[in-house]
Amino acid sequence: MKPFRSRNPIVVGAITALLMAAAGSATFFSDDLPLVGGGTTYAAEFTEAAGLKRNDEVRVAGVKVGEVSDVLLEGGRVKVLFRVKDTWIGNRTTAAIKIKTLLGQKNLVIDPVGNAELDPDEPIPVQRTSSPYDVTTVFNDLANTVGAIDTDQLARAFGTLSETLGASTPQDVRTAFDGITALSKTLASRDEELVKLFQNTNKVSQTLGDRTQQIEALIRDGNTLLTELNARKDAIAKLFSGVKNLSVQLKGLVADNQKTLGPALDQLDRVATVLQRNQDKLNESLRLAGPFYRLLGNAVGNGRWIDTYICGLVPTGGTPGSCMPSRNGGR
Structure with missing residues (x-):
């Protein structure tokens, strides 16, 4: 036998690709395989489809045992193909299309009776089938x-x-x-x-x-939310308990410091009352302080020095005159 490395890589790659394709096909079409498929396919004849569609559920005694494979029109009758798995179907079996939900979704209900197994090639006759009267x-x-x-x-x-x-x-x-x-x-x-x-x-x-699927998705999402809330009920209960304990601690903190906080709040209230009573005087003080701070800003705003002068500090001779400059100029 040749070593694996000495074999033609093209042939090895082709065989590997074929095997992967076969495995993928077997995975996607596993229901159609004869040995590991989805069960046995039977047929039933009805006078009308009554809204039954492909992939609708097939139930026996309320338990899902398969799905509807196809709904065909043959002459003046409707032929429903359905597949069941691990379920015995008798030669006197009856079939009925039932309303599954209030929104009009249907399913196929099978009542397996008889003294022998039903031949898959022999459809259930219309005499042993029934259809609901559609609300629409x-x-x-x-x-x-x-x-x-x-x-x-x-x-x-x-x-x-x-x-x-x-x-x-x-x-x-x-x-x-x-x-x-x-x-x-x-x-x-x-x-x-x-x-x-x-x-x-x-x-x-x-x-x-027409909106059955959206409504079902909404109900499923609601169920998912309720399931998640139920799963986290312990954490939510702990959260509520923590909030309750926090409120108790805050209430105790206020009660413990009420003697200290009470006088402080009283003093603050008195200060606020005094300020409110002298509000007009405070406004007048701020108005008068405005020019002073404006001149002060002009004096110290030109650099790191004070830009001002003192009149008459060093007399130039004789009796100093007025510090105001002459109207017509001068020295």
């Missing part, structure tokens, strides 16, 4: 029915019936028919509003059905 279809049918009613003619019919009964009819019956007549007139006057109401209801149900 209900509102559509109701809207169509209401829209087809001639409300004006209905109102006239009730009015004619009420007049025909006349005075010979007992008072209770006349009152009842009067109420029916008023109801029919109300329906006639609100015909367009009722049709719009049912149409809007249909749109709402359709929108909720």
